[in-house]
Amino acid sequence: MHIVVCAKQIPDPETPPAAFKIDAATNKVVPAQGIAPVLSQFDGIAAEAALRIKEASGDAKVTVISMGGESAQAAIKQVLAMGADEGVLLNDPAFEDGDSHTTAKVLAAAIKDLGDVDAVFCGRQAADWDMGQVGLLIAENLEWPVTIIAKGVGLEGSTLKVERVLGDGFEKTEVPLPAVVTVSNEFGEPRYPKLPQIMAAAKKTVTKKTAADLGLDPSEVGKAGARLQLQKLFIPEKGAQVEFIEGETPQEQAANLIAKLKADKAI
Amino acid sequence: MPHNILVVGELEDGAPSSTTLELLGGAQGIAGGGTVSVTLLGTGASGAAAQAAGAAKAYVNDSAEYDTFRGEQWLPAVQAAVEQSGADLVLMAQSTAGRELGPRLAHRVNSAVAMDCVNVVDNGGTIEATRPAYGGNAQATYTFAASPAIATVRAKSFDAAEGAGASETAELPGPGESRVNVTGKEVTESEGLSITEAPIVIGGGRGLGAPEGFEDMKNLAAAIGKDKAAVGASRAAVDLGWFPPSEQIGLTGKVVTPDLYFAIAISGASQHMAGCSGSKMIVAVNRDKDANIFAFSKYGIVGDWKQVVPALIEEFKKG
Numbered sequence: 001m002h003i004v005v006c007a008k009q010i011p012d013p014e015t016p017p018a019a020f021k022i023d024a025a026t027n028k029v030v031p032a033q034g035i036a037p038v039l040s041q042f043d044g045i046a047a048e049a050a051l052r053i054k055e056a057s058g059d060a061k062v063t064v065i066s067m068g069g070e071s072a073q074a075a076i077k078q079v080l081a082m083g084a085d086e087g088v089l090l091n092d093p094a095f096e097d098g099d100s101h102t103t104a105k106v107l108a109a110a111i112k113d114l115g116d117v118d119a120v121f122c123g124r125q126a127a128d129w130d131m132g133q134v135g136l137l138i139a140e141n142l143e144w145p146v147t148i149i150a151k152g153v154g155l156e157g158s159t160l161k162v163e164r165v166l167g168d169g170f171e172k173t174e175v176p177l178p179a180v181v182t183v184s185n186e187f188g189e190p191r192y193p194k195l196p197q198i199m200a201a202a203k204k205t206v207t208k209k210t211a212a213d214l215g216l217d218p219s220e221v222g223k224a225g226a227r228l229q230l231q232k233l234f235i236p237e238k239g240a241q242v243e244f245i246e247g248e249t250p251q252e253q254a255a256n257l258i259a260k261l262k263a264d265k266a267i
Numbered sequence: 268m269p270h271n272i273l274v275v276g277e278l279e280d281g282a283p284s285s286t287t288l289e290l291l292g293g294a295q296g297i298a299g300g301g302t303v304s305v306t307l308l309g310t311g312a313s314g315a316a317a318q319a320a321g322a323a324k325a326y327v328n329d330s331a332e333y334d335t336f337r338g339e340q341w342l343p344a345v346q347a348a349v350e351q352s353g354a355d356l357v358l359m360a361q362s363t364a365g366r367e368l369g370p371r372l373a374h375r376v377n378s379a380v381a382m383d384c385v386n387v388v389d390n391g392g393t394i395e396a397t398r399p400a401y402g403g404n405a406q407a408t409y410t411f412a413a414s415p416a417i418a419t420v421r422a423k424s425f426d427a428a429e430g431a432g433a434s435e436t437a438e439l440p441g442p443g444e445s446r447v448n449v450t451g452k453e454v455t456e457s458e459g460l461s462i463t464e465a466p467i468v469i470g471g472g473r474g475l476g477a478p479e480g481f482e483d484m485k486n487l488a489a490a491i492g493k494d495k496a497a498v499g500a501s502r503a504a505v506d507l508g509w510f511p512p513s514e515q516i517g518l519t520g521k522v523v524t525p526d527l528y529f530a531i532a533i534s535g536a537s538q539h540m541a542g543c544s545g546s547k548m549i550v551a552v553n554r555d556k557d558a559n560i561f562a563f564s565k566y567g568i569v570g571d572w573k574q575v576v577p578a579l580i581e582e583f584k585k586g
Contacts, residue, residue, distance in 0.1 A: 013402050017537060017559055020404045029401065100370065101379060129400050129407075130518065130541075131382045133370040140374040145339070145446035148367055166363050167521070169513065172451035185502075185519055186512055227379035231395070232408040242551075242561045245568050253568050254578035257550065260566055266527050266548050267467070267491070 001060035001155070003050040004111055004120045005084060006138070007043040009068050009075035010128040012036065020235070027233040029128075039075040042123025044190035046183040047079045049153045050121045051191070054083070057155060061085050063117075065110055067095055067103060073206060081193035081201035088114075092210040094218035099226040104137030106221055109214040111142065118177045119160065124149050124184040135182035145179045151186035268392035269301035273326075273354035273415075275345055276319060277364055278334075281311030283319045285464075286360040286422050291321035293425030294358055297389050301355075305433060306348045308333035308341060316436050321428030326351065328439040335449055338367040340442040346375055347439055349415060356394055357417045358387065361522075365419040373417050380417035381409045385545065387418050402518055403541035422463060423524035423545060455513040459488075462514060465497035468525040470516050470543060473503040474532025474553065475572065481510055483576050484531060490583035499523060501539050517542035532572045535560030552576070 012035050019032040031037070047064065054060040064079040066072045067090040076087035090106055098106075111117050120139075125132035132148070139146035151170065152163035160175045165186050175181070193201070211218055218224060245260070247253030261267045272294040276287040283291075287305070294303045305322040307315050309331065316325035326348035332340065345368060349357060357372070359365040361383045369380040381396035385406075388395050394416040397408045411417075462468050469491075471484045481498065488496035500510035502517045516523050518541040528546035533539060535551070535558055543549065544563055551564040552575050561567045568575050 011401070013538065014536075015404075017404055017562070020401065022405060029405070099379060101374065124519070127402065130402070132366060133373075133380065133382060136367060136370040137374055140371055146367075147447050165512075166452070169452060169454040171449055171453075174448040174450055176446055227373075227411060227413040228381060229410050229412055230407055231410055233400070233405055234408075235404065236399075236406045242564045242567045244556070244561075245566055250568075250570060250574040250578040251581070253570065254575060254582045257566055257568060257579070258582045261527070261550070264548070264565075 001053070001057055001119075002114070002117050003053060003060060003062050004114065004117050005043070005047045005050050005062060005064045005079055006107055006120065006122045006134065007047065007064050007066045007075045007079050008040045008126045009037050009066065009072040010040045010126055012038045013041070013127045022233050022235060024234070027230055029233075037071060037074070039078045040123055040126045040128070042125060042127060042183065042185065043075075044078070044082075045185060045187050046121040046123045047082050047084065048190040049150070049181070049183045049187055051083045053153065053155050063088060063114060065090065065107060067106055076206055077201050078193070080204045081198045082191055083197070086204060087206035089206055089208050091208050094211045094224070095222045097223040097226070098221060099228040100131050100133035100137055101227055102221045102225040104134045104141055105225070106214065106216065107134065108138045108141035109216055110209060111138065113209070113214055120180045122180065122182045124182045132182070135180050139180040142178070142180070145175050146181070147173050147175050147179070148182040149184045150181050151184055153181055153183065268389060269299045270297055270356050270389060270394070271301045271352060271354045272298050272303050272356045272358060273349055273352045274303065274305045274322065275357065275359035275365065275368060276305045276307045277360060277362060278307060278309045278311060278315055282315050283307065285427065286362065288320060288427040289423065289425045290358045290360065290420060291319060291428035293387060293420065295321045295428055296425070297356065297387065299389060302352070304348070304352045304354070306345055306439065308344060308439070310334055313436060317432040319432045320430050322433040324352070324435045324437065325433035326437050326439050328441055330441045332442040336364045337445040337447060337449060338371060339445040339447060341368060342371055342375065343443060344439040345372055349376055351437065355415050356387075357415050359419050361419040361421050369417055369419045376415065378413040378415055378417060379411055380419065382419050384418045384420050385424050387420065399541055402537035403544055404537050421522055421545065455511060459493050460495075460497040462497045462499040462516065462523050463521055465495065466525055467491055467496040467527045467529070468516070468523045468543075468546070469496060469498050469529040469531060470501060470533055471498065471504055471510070471531050472501040472533030473507065474534070475504065475509070478509040480532070487529070487576055487580055487583070490580040501533050501536075530560050530564070531576060533560055534558050535563060
């Protein structure tokens with residue numbers, strides 16, 4: 001059993017809103033000073049799901065793949081420290097500024113390149129762009145079945161048993177391998193690596209691959225291959241200035257608020 | 268410029284769902300003289316076509332196998348409707364179905380999808396889709412370098428279509444095999460109105476301090492009126508086990524867009540705001556006057572919810 005975990009490094013979503021800035025000229029987020037980028041939280045949960053299957057089955061291998069710059073090594077190392085066996089960094093200037101479709105194309109090519117992969121685990125969405133597309137598109141590229149937004153994943157023979165979250169409850173599904181699963185926060189917290197594991201992760205192999213290594217033409221990946229084109233990234237208006245309701249006592253404040261809401265026909 | 272638009276509809280008890288009618292309303296506004304059509308799959312689809320206000324044509328299949336959403340079964344039918352309708356814009360809900368269909372359909376028709384959009388417009392002939400990103404800290408506007416443009420749309424982004432339904436129907440292929448086998452479903456029953464439908468929503472956060480705080484939230488909802496108000500929770504409160512995950516408001520929970528949202532003891536983390544910033548009006552009660560929630564609120568009360576909420580309940584009871 002060989003499971004691939006897809007991991008993305010993103011700006012820390014816990015960055016205080018006041019420190020969140022956009023460079024209008026490039027339509028990019030300006031990295032907040034002193035706040036390091038992190039592994040997208042849902043990818044950490046996907047890694048946890050893969051590692052639990054590895055531990056239950058005894059002889060499984062987990063490979064973590066990330067597409068990104070050199071700094072994405074940190075995201076790979078984190079999943080290696082959690083217990084993954086090997087890492088692959090997909091690093092090529094041609095990969096930059098793509099869309100979900102080009103990202104999935106590169107990841108799918110890297111998964112094919114590994115040759116013997118049985119399952120791909122992704123986070124339900126990257127916590128920066130929040131699209132939730134890449135797992136589904138990897139499945140489309142590989143022509144594998146896919147099930148998304150899992151809260152539980154188990155392996156029985158060559159079938160994944162996946163419990164997934166719906167708007168009004170949960171659904172149990174069975175998916176034959178090879179397959180793609182995306183994992184949601186309802187699965188639970190990922191493990192926190194301890195110092196010896198972090199030390200051990202430093203010694204694990206991380207292989208680097210470029211577009212040429214994967215047989216991809218630069219024109220079909222990154223910005224050149226993107227079909228969804230970002231025109232403008234902006235910080236939305238937050239509406240009117242807040243009006244703090246006056247009053248000597250909570251009762252007075254409550255009465256004043258309700259008078260305002262009635263005047264606005266909000267109630 | 269005229270656009271032919273296909274809405275991927277969803278059925279609820281044999282009728283077009285409320286979000287389907289909203290998408291049709293949005294499509295009417297963008298079409299500019301082009302044709303609006305709709306797909307309806309599952310029991311009662313043919314009959315529901317006449318209720319699909321705003322659609323000229325409905326692509327239908329009544330097979331009960333379509334009642335449970337399975338991506339591999341729905342995709343060929345929806346793709347057939349895209350091709351037959353000649354749509355240059357496809358709209359679907361940001362629902363269990365839309366989340367899966369959007370990207371997979373985009374792949375199969377060699378185009379792209381913008382997910383969870385809050386607005387889709389024709390800007391001088393070009394389709395533009397706008398969606399929140401970075402947990403709601405930013406918004407992004409996209410255009411499409413391929414056709415059809417595809418967008419999944421957040422509930423309540425458009426006003427529902429009114430008027431006559433589809434007068435013409437065409438039959439879509441029946442369901443094929445699905446490699447993903449659905450073996451069971453567990454529906455979480457919620458009390459009273461759902462948070463996505465209620466005109467007034469009360470959100471409780473970690474600042475309530477204990478699960479018992481949600482009893483006070485329910486009492487506030489009852490004082491406003493059980494036919495008007497529903498109670499939800501922030502992810503922090505849900506992760507603490509104080510309230511069920513199905514009632515979580517935020518990026519990975521439900522997106523609520525009520526007329527009025529009461530945020531009680533909620534700090535206003537961006538992932539929470541992603542789930543409630545579409546409310547017409549936000550009113551916040553928080554002890555910290557610098558809390559982020561106030562940046563989104565029209566009215567704020569700085570104070571202890573334990574004193575403010577009972578006072579609000581008293582006032583609402585006066586009528």
